[in-house]
Amino acid sequence: EPEVTQTPSHQVTQMGQEVILRCVPISNHLYFYWYRQILGQKVEFLVSFYNNEISEKSEIFDDQFSVERPDGSNFTLKIRSTKLEDSAMYFCASSDWGGAFFGQGTRLTVV
Amino acid sequence: SQQGEEDPQALSIQEGENATMNCSYKTSINNLQWYRQNSGRGLVHLILIRSNEREKHSGRLRVTLDTSKKSSSLLITASRAADTASYFCATDTNTGGFKTIFGAGTRLFVKA
Incomplete structure (x- = not known):
């Protein structure tokens, strides 16, 4: 079954450093998303x-x-210059018209 | 504005019992989806119901949608300890872009 994959599963970085979180969406999906979940929230x-551009952002x-x-x-x-408050799980998702499917997430820890 | 809001916030039942979780939302939707999340893990897509559907089944899951009341329910029948997780409803809105807005979730605990 197709799935969204994310790497790495866990990333630890120092405050102020740049991080890149990677995702491979489901191949025939056209819409891609990033979400985050701060612990317990x-x-x-x-x-x-x-279509190769941001359609909406929060x-x-x-x-x-x-x-x-x-x-x-x-x-x-x-994330160009990480802050402590960027520590969270980051989820990538992709969708067609059949609902959004999520990866397992990358746990980002900023120290 | 907040979309999905689940009710109750937490639910504790015995194995074998049914679990019902409710979701309310505020604006018009295209789809409503239910997800499960085990602690610290990813979001698992359970079921999607479209705005023109009223009920949908998938195994032990039954989802209803009442667009007039802007509400949905997720029923898990014959619950198992492995169903212990947080359950989220999420709504898709086409407001110039597609995004899925999550509620705060219902934490379900199924006691063996």
């Missing part, structure tokens, strides 16, 4: 991406964040 929408998705689809298969989330 709800899943929060960050950004949606369609207030969380400020200038420190960027997304890219560098080739036909990968979808990345970059």
Whole structure:
């Protein structure tokens, strides 16, 4: 069964460093998303991406964040200068018209 | 504005009992989805119901949707200890882009 894969599963980084979280969406999906979940809190929408551009973003998705689809298969989330409060699980998702399917997440720990 | 809101926040039942979780939302939707999340793990897609559907089944899961009341319910029949998880409803809205907005979830604990 097709699935969304994310790498790495866990990333530890120092405050101020740049991180890139990687995702391979389901191959025939056209819509891609990033979400985050701070420990013990709800899943929060960050950004949606369609047709090689951002279609919607939340207030969380400020200038420190960027997304890219560098080739036909990968979808990345970059955080330019990480802060302690960026520590969270980051989930990638992709969808067609049949619902959004999520990866297992990358646990980002900023120290 | 907040979309999915699950009720109750937490539910504890015995194995074999049925579990019912409810979700309410505020604006018009295209689809409503239910997900399961085991502690610290990924989100597993359980079932999607479209706005023109009223009921859907998948194994031990039964989902209903009442668009007039902007509410949905997830029924898990004959629960098992392995069903212990958090359950989220999520709504898709086409407001110039597609995004799935999650509620805070219902934490289900099934006692063996």
